[in-house]
Amino acid sequence: MRYGGAGAQQRCHELTPVGDLNGRSLVERAHELRPAIVRDQCSRPKNCILRALPAADYKRLLDSLEEVVLDQHHVLNEPGGIITHAVFPESSLISLITALEDGSSVEVAVIGSRGFSGLPLALGSRTCPYGALVQIGGKALQMKAAAFTNEFHRGGSFQSVVLAYMRCRIFMVSQHAACNRIHELSKRLARLLLRIHDELRGGEIPMTHESISLLLGAARPDVAMHAAVLRSAGAIDYSRSRIKVVDRKKLESSACECYSLITREFQQVFGKSKQPPKTGHSAPR
Numbered sequence: 082m083r084y085g086g087a088g089a090q091q092r093c094h095e096l097t098p099v100g101d102l103n104g105r106s107l108v109e110r111a112h113e114l115r116p117a118i119v120r121d122q123c124s125r126p127k128n129c130i131l132r133a134l135p136a137a138d139y140k141r142l143l144d145s146l147e148e149v150v151l152d153q154h155h156v157l158n159e160p161g162g163i164i165t166h167a168v169f170p171e172s173s174l175i176s177l178i179t180a181l182e183d184g185s186s187v188e189v190a191v192i193g194s195r196g197f198s199g200l201p202l203a204l205g206s207r208t209c210p211y212g213a214l215v216q217i218g219g220k221a222l223q224m225k226a227a228a229f230t231n232e233f234h235r236g237g238s239f240q241s242v243v244l245a246y247m248r249c250r251i252f253m254v255s256q257h258a259a260c261n262r263i264h265e266l267s268k269r270l271a272r273l274l275l276r277i278h279d280e281l282r283g284g285e286i287p288m289t290h291e292s293i294s295l296l297l298g299a300a301r302p303d304v305a306m307h308a309a310v311l312r313s314a315g316a317i318d319y320s321r322s323r324i325k326v327v328d329r330k331k332l333e334s335s336a337c338e339c340y341s342l343i344t345r346e347f348q349q350v351f352g353k354s355k356q357p358p359k360t361g362h363s364a365p366r
């Protein structure tokens with residue numbers, strides 16, 4: 082892995098403390114500091130990382146942001162590969178996966194509208210130790226790696242938001258390490274479905290048992306068996322390649338504690354969603 086890109090040589094400007102929120106989320110603080118935050122539907126981002134920025138900072142970033150449509154199964158990064166862009170999903174979902182020599186794999190993180198891929202750029206690395214795969218195709222905003230690095234080293238709100246997200250990501254990955262080792266597959270399955278449902282901002286989950294089993298590092302028949310139990314309980318329903326969350330409360334009661342812990346961490350930093358994720362059928366966004 083290569084460390085120390087050109088951006089890492091630049092002097093970091095004054096850091097805005099990320100922990101001094103006095104109980105407010107970054108989104109709430111952005112509104113307090115900049116009442117004129119972008120309200121135009123055309124320019125208001127659906128990704129919560131970008132939405133947490135004050136209007137002036139987000140407007141400046143627009144020159145560096147490119148709207149793209151990510152195709153399902155597109156490989157953004159091979160493990161150890163060069164990161165060309167930071168990608169901020171809006172309706173798409175990216176999975177970070179660690180793959181082992183025996184061919185097995187397990188989820189490191191799922192990244193949708195509440196995150197971005199390319200976090201190693203903030204640490205001065207141009208490579209990603211994990212594989213990054215588009216699990217669910219859809220819209221995203223992307224920023225070239227050099228632009229991301231330059232913006233991050235300006236300091237200010239963008240750096241603060243990225244560092245705040247880094248805090249959430251570290252907590253999430255740490256929790257997943259314990260979860261993958263300790264918790265039962267049935268509870269991990271419910272936790273993963275809830276996380277994906279949140280990252281997609283509701284609606285159906287266009288994934289198969291096969292792709293879910295790869296994320297969980299479990300055999301497909303075992304995942305199918307536990308999914309059938311969740312369906313019998315009325316928590317989910319599914320067809321060949323789509324999963325529908327029917328009753329979030331039931332699904333939450335079936336998940337391990339990791340879901341609520343990770344959700345609470347994100348809510349402390351970025352605030353609660355204005356609306357609960359939708360259940361049932363919805364048009365693709």
Ligand SMILES: [Zn+2]
Nearest residue numbers: 260264337339
């Ligand atoms: Zn767990």
